[in-house]
Amino acid sequence: MISIDKYAYSSKLRYKDPMQKLVFTAMTVAVCIWAKNNIISVVVIFMMGGMTVLRGGIPLRFLLKLLLVPMSFLLVSIFTIAVNISDNKELLLLAVPVAGKWIGFSAAGLKDSIRLFLKALGAVSCLYFLSLNTPMVDLLSALRRLRIPKILVELTGLVYRFVFVLLDTVNRIYIAQSSRLGYSSLSSSYRSLGAMGSMLFVKAYKQSDALYTALEARGYDGELNVLAENYESHWSWYVSAVAVNALLVLLAVVMKSATGGPLL
Amino acid sequence: MNGNIFETRDLHYIYPDGTVALKGISIGIKRGKCTAVLGANGAGKSTLFLNFNGIYKPSSGQVLFNGNPLDYSRKGLKELRSKVGMVFQDPDSQLFSASVFQDISFGVVNMKLPEEEARRRVQAAMARTGITHLKDKPTHSLSFGQKKRVAIAGVLAMEPEVLVLDEPTAGLDPIGVNELMKLLRQIQDTLGITVIISTHDIDIVPLYCDYIFVMNEGKMVLEGTPKQVFAQKKILRSIRLRLPRIGHLMEILSEKDDFDLDTSANTISEARAALKDWKNRHSGCL
Structure with a gap:
C-alpha cells in the first residue's frame, strides 16, 4: 500500500x-x-498495463507483483465456478468419481470461469492504472469537483493523512517496546501489543484534540476548504478516452454479431 | 494606540480539571519586535499563547489586542485569528492535509479572499519560507524541519500582524535552528510582523530576540532586554533556567579567575568585543 502511494x-x-x-x-x-x-478483457489488460508502465513510468515488475495480489481470491472463485458435480460423466471433460457422482470440469463451466477471470483482471488493471498514476490528494480533489458529499471527501483526506502519522507512531512504539524486550516471548508479545493498542488510542485522541485546536487557529469554520491545485488538462484527453472506449464497444458488438449472440 | 500589540491584565487561567495554569499575568508585548517567553516545562507558556488567539478564554482578567479587549464572538474570533498566526510545536498536529499546497491554502481560503489573491499569498509564503520545491510532495514524505516550515508558511500566507510560535526550534538540528531563527528575524524585519516565541533554547535568545519574559509556575517573574534579564542570575537559576553558555563562561572568568571583564556578554560577538577590550586595556602590562 505504501509503495503504491x-x-x-x-x-x-x-x-x-x-x-x-x-x-x-x-x-x-x-x-x-x-x-x-x-x-476485450485482454485488450483492456494490455492497454491499461501499457499506459501504466510506458506512459506512467511504473516498473513492470512492480505492476506484475501487484497483479498477483488478487490472484489468490480470483483463482479460488473461478475454481468453484469451473468445478461441477454431475450424475452424467459425459457432460464433464475431466472427472473423478466421488460417492456415486462425478466431480469435474464441464466445457461451459470452464469457459465461464476463464471469461470471469479475464474480466476481473481487466477491471483490476484499470484500477491499478488509476491508483498507480494518481496520488490520493489529487483523486480527492477530483471527487470534490464531482460534488461527492464534502464530509466523505474530508474524512477520507484526514484518514489518509493520519494513517501515516499512526504508522509512524506504531513504528516508534514498537521499537521502544522491543528494545526493552517487549517481544521476546509469546506472552510478553501479547502484553506489549495490548499496551500499544491502548497507547495508540490515547495518542490518537490527543492528536485529534491538538489538530482541532490548530485548525481553529487558522479560522476553521466546519469545512476544510482549500485551493484546488492546477493540473495539466486538455479536452483532447477526454476525446481520446471516449474514442478508445467507443472502439472497444464497437469491437465487442462486431464480435457478438459475428458469433450470433444477442447484441446488447 | 500605544506600542503594544498584546497586553494582558491580571490574566488568570484555570483548566477544566482545576489546574491553575496562569496566576495573574500582566504584560505588554511590543509591536514589531521579537519577543521570547522563557520558562521551564509546565511554566504556562503554551497556555498563555492559547489565550492570545482566543482558543482559551481567561478565567479572569483580560487580553487586549491592539488596545482592544478580545471579542469572543464567532465573528470577533475569526477576525482575531486572521491577524494572530499561531504555529504549534508539533507540525504533525497542525498539518491536516497530505498535500503541502492545499494545507498552506487552508487559512487563506478561510479568510474568503478572492482566488487570485489567495493563490498569490500561498506562492509568496512558500517562496519566503523556502519550500516552493516541496509543493507537490506529500506531507508524510517531508522531514521534521520541512514540516515545520510548511506549518509556518500556512500561517504566514494569512499575512498576520503577529506570529506566535510555540517552541519553534524544538527538535531541529543545529543548522535548522539557525535557519529557522534567521527566517523569523527576516519575516519580522521585512514584513514588519511581530514575532513571539516560547523556547527552552536559551542560547538563541540573546541572538535573535529583543525582549524577554520569564515565567515560572504561572507567574511572570522577570522581563526586560536580554542584558537585563540575564543579569538576574540567581532568579533564573532558581526556576530551572540557566544563563546562555557564553554568559556563563564570562561569569566564571570574572568571578573565579579574576578577569575584569564585561560580564553582560551573552553572545559570541559580545564576548569577543569584551575580550578585545580586555586585551587593549592590558596590552601595556603584557
Missing part, C-alpha cells in the same frame, strides 16, 4: 488532471464489465 507521486502522469484519469478509468471498467468478452 510512493509510485503514484512519482508517476509521469501525476500532473495530468485526475478527473481525466478518473473518467477514463471509469469508462474502461464499465466497458470491460459490460462486454463479457475475452478479447
Whole structure:
C-alpha cells in the first residue's frame, strides 16, 4: 500500500488532471464489465498495463507483483465456478468419481470461469492504472469537483493523512517496546501489543484534540476548504478516452454479431 | 494606540480539571519586535499563547489586542485569528492535509479572499519560507524541519500582524535552528510582523530576540532586554533556567579567575568585543 502511494507521486502522469484519469478509468471498467468478452478483457489488460508502465513510468515488475495480489481470491472463485458435480460423466471433460457422482470440469463451466477471470483482471488493471498514476490528494480533489458529499471527501483526506502519522507512531512504539524486550516471548508479545493498542488510542485522541485546536487557529469554520491545485488538462484527453472506449464497444458488438449472440 | 500589540491584565487561567495554569499575568508585548517567553516545562507558556488567539478564554482578567479587549464572538474570533498566526510545536498536529499546497491554502481560503489573491499569498509564503520545491510532495514524505516550515508558511500566507510560535526550534538540528531563527528575524524585519516565541533554547535568545519574559509556575517573574534579564542570575537559576553558555563562561572568568571583564556578554560577538577590550586595556602590562 505504501509503495503504491510512493509510485503514484512519482508517476509521469501525476500532473495530468485526475478527473481525466478518473473518467477514463471509469469508462474502461464499465466497458470491460459490460462486454463479457475475452478479447476485450485482454485488450483492456494490455492497454491499461501499457499506459501504466510506458506512459506512467511504473516498473513492470512492480505492476506484475501487484497483479498477483488478487490472484489468490480470483483463482479460488473461478475454481468453484469451473468445478461441477454431475450424475452424467459425459457432460464433464475431466472427472473423478466421488460417492456415486462425478466431480469435474464441464466445457461451459470452464469457459465461464476463464471469461470471469479475464474480466476481473481487466477491471483490476484499470484500477491499478488509476491508483498507480494518481496520488490520493489529487483523486480527492477530483471527487470534490464531482460534488461527492464534502464530509466523505474530508474524512477520507484526514484518514489518509493520519494513517501515516499512526504508522509512524506504531513504528516508534514498537521499537521502544522491543528494545526493552517487549517481544521476546509469546506472552510478553501479547502484553506489549495490548499496551500499544491502548497507547495508540490515547495518542490518537490527543492528536485529534491538538489538530482541532490548530485548525481553529487558522479560522476553521466546519469545512476544510482549500485551493484546488492546477493540473495539466486538455479536452483532447477526454476525446481520446471516449474514442478508445467507443472502439472497444464497437469491437465487442462486431464480435457478438459475428458469433450470433444477442447484441446488447 | 500605544506600542503594544498584546497586553494582558491580571490574566488568570484555570483548566477544566482545576489546574491553575496562569496566576495573574500582566504584560505588554511590543509591536514589531521579537519577543521570547522563557520558562521551564509546565511554566504556562503554551497556555498563555492559547489565550492570545482566543482558543482559551481567561478565567479572569483580560487580553487586549491592539488596545482592544478580545471579542469572543464567532465573528470577533475569526477576525482575531486572521491577524494572530499561531504555529504549534508539533507540525504533525497542525498539518491536516497530505498535500503541502492545499494545507498552506487552508487559512487563506478561510479568510474568503478572492482566488487570485489567495493563490498569490500561498506562492509568496512558500517562496519566503523556502519550500516552493516541496509543493507537490506529500506531507508524510517531508522531514521534521520541512514540516515545520510548511506549518509556518500556512500561517504566514494569512499575512498576520503577529506570529506566535510555540517552541519553534524544538527538535531541529543545529543548522535548522539557525535557519529557522534567521527566517523569523527576516519575516519580522521585512514584513514588519511581530514575532513571539516560547523556547527552552536559551542560547538563541540573546541572538535573535529583543525582549524577554520569564515565567515560572504561572507567574511572570522577570522581563526586560536580554542584558537585563540575564543579569538576574540567581532568579533564573532558581526556576530551572540557566544563563546562555557564553554568559556563563564570562561569569566564571570574572568571578573565579579574576578577569575584569564585561560580564553582560551573552553572545559570541559580545564576548569577543569584551575580550578585545580586555586585551587593549592590558596590552601595556603584557
